[in-house]
Amino acid sequence: MGKVTVVYHSGFGHTRLQAEAVHRGAAGVDGVTADILTTGEAIEKLDQLDAADAIIFGCPTYMGNISAEMKRFLEEAVKKWFTRSWKDKVAGAFTNSGSFSGDKLNTLFGLVVNAMQHGMIFVGTGMFPSANDPDAMNSTEGPGPDAHNRVGSFIGPMSASFQVDPPASPAKGDIETAEAYGQRVAEITLQLVRGRKAA
Numbered sequence: 646m647g648k649v650t651v652v653y654h655s656g657f658g659h660t661r662l663q664a665e666a667v668h669r670g671a672a673g674v675d676g677v678t679a680d681i682l683t684t685g686e687a688i689e690k691l692d693q694l695d696a697a698d699a700i701i702f703g704c705p706t707y708m709g710n711i712s713a714e715m716k717r718f719l720e721e722a723v724k725k726w727f728t729r730s731w732k733d734k735v736a737g738a739f740t741n742s743g744s745f746s747g748d749k750l751n752t753l754f755g756l757v758v759n760a761m762q763h764g765m766i767f768v769g770t771g772m773f774p775s776a777n778d779p780d781a782m783n784s785t786e787g788p789g790p791d792a793h794n795r796v797g798s799f800i801g802p803m804s805a806s807f808q809v810d811p812p813a814s815p816a817k818g819d820i821e822t823a824e825a826y827g828q829r830v831a832e833i834t835l836q837l838v839r840g841r842k843a844a
Contacts, residue, residue, distance in 0.1 A: 647677045647835040649735075650694060651827070653703035654684040654714040658811040660705045660741045663804050663823045667701055667739060670827025677831040684718035691721060699735035699834040700765070701827065702756045706740050709748030711755045719759050726763055735837060736760035736767045737830045739802040739823055741815060746796075753800040766837070768830050769799050772822070790816035793825065802826045 649671040653664035664681060672679035680697075682690065684704075694700060704715035711719070725731050738756035740749045760767050774797035775781045775788035782788070788795035795818050796803040804819035 647674075647698045647831065647838040648696060649677055649679045649699040649701065649827075649831050649834055650687075650697040651679065651681040651701045651703065652684060652687045652694075652718065653681070654705070654712050654718070656705050656707070656712065656714075657806075659804065659806040659815055660703055660739075662811050662820060663739055663741055663802065663815060664703045666820045666823035667703065667737075667802070667827035667830075670824035670829075671699075671701070671831035672827075674828055674831040674835060676835050679827075679831065684714045687718055688721045691724065694722075695725070695730045697734065698838050699737070699830055700731065701737040701739070701830055702759070703739040704752065704756075706742040706747050706749045706752040709751050711752050715756075722763075729764060732764035734763075734765050735830060735834045736763075736765035737801055737826065738767075739804075739826065741804040741806055741819075743806055743808065745805050747805070749796075749798070749803045750800070753798070753803070757800060768833050770794060770801060770822070770826055771829055772799075772825065777818075788818070790818055792818045793822045795819065795822075 804815035
């Protein structure tokens with residue numbers, strides 16, 4: 646049995662929808678249990694995260710960077726860095742911003758570096774851009790809102806909410822990308838857990 650925990654911050658509800666999709670994808674894998682916590686809840690239950698086999702971090706990108714509430718959680722979790730409590734756990738990350746870019750890559754880099762500081766094993770999307778509609782890559786319009794990985798991120802899912810309130814945004818393709826990512830992280834986590842038990 647593998648255990649995946651999604652830890653997220655959402656300012657306006659867009660990243661919450663993305664986080665719920667990641668959680669759904671992870672929870673749908675046989676042999677995996679999945680939890681979902683806001684950063685505030687995760688700070689209160691920090692020691693419980695030691696029991697997770699994987700932690701997936703998600704937050705909005707504000708001004709091209711990690712949101713303050715996620716940063717607060719990461720700084721609280723420095724306690725776990727000193728004890729190496731999260732070493733060799735699986736890690737993942739996702740983010741949302743109000744445009745296609747929004748400098749989301751910087752947010753994901755920050756979350757990757759955090760995971761590496763803890764000695765975690767990071768899992769990317771493993772998904773081509775516009776994976777379910779590859780022909781869209783041959784047009785000047787590019788992938789539409791139903792496309793999986795329409796922003797073309799390999800580190801972790803990126804969603805674009807624009808100025809549209811949830812639940813109409815993020816787009817269907819972005820939510821499905823997040824769900825597929827949760828499934829991928831959970832499947833890889835389960836492989837590692839089973840391998841360690843067999844060793």
